Amino acid sequence: MTEQLKVQFTKRIIELQQRISAIHRDFADGRDTDWSEQAGERENEEVLNALESEAKVEIQHLSNAITRMENGSYGICETCGDDIAKPRLQVQPAATNCIKCAE
Structure with missing residues (x-):
């Protein structure tokens, strides 16, 4: 059972890392020169920052769970x-x- 979970957790970690990479690519695109567009972009950045933070927390929880599986404390x-x-x-x-x- 734990081997299946480790595989499942690892796949989820990869998905979350891909999400974080996509967020970083979106930030790298820069800002529009139009002020009204910049306001919308700032709101989007706040949402993306929140999603990135959530993804990082989930990655940490899953990584910790894998470690517990490996040391027998899961x-x-x-x-x-x-x-x-x-x-x-x-x-x-x-x-x-x-x-x-x-x-």
Whole structure:
């Protein structure tokens, strides 16, 4: 099961890295000389910055989950040491805490 998850997580990381690269390409295009266009571009930049930040956080969570799989601690709550319920891992595969400790 963990091998399938590692492959799945790795694919997702690649997708997120591609998204970040696309965002960087969009920023590299520069700004329009028209002031009204620049206002719209600034709004777009804010959205792109937020998407990039979210992608980086998700990459970090997935990378950490892969590391936990490799060292045998995946699915074990970092706080109490109990197993993280499978339904929780299905919903949030990079979870580091059981439901009780997450609350």
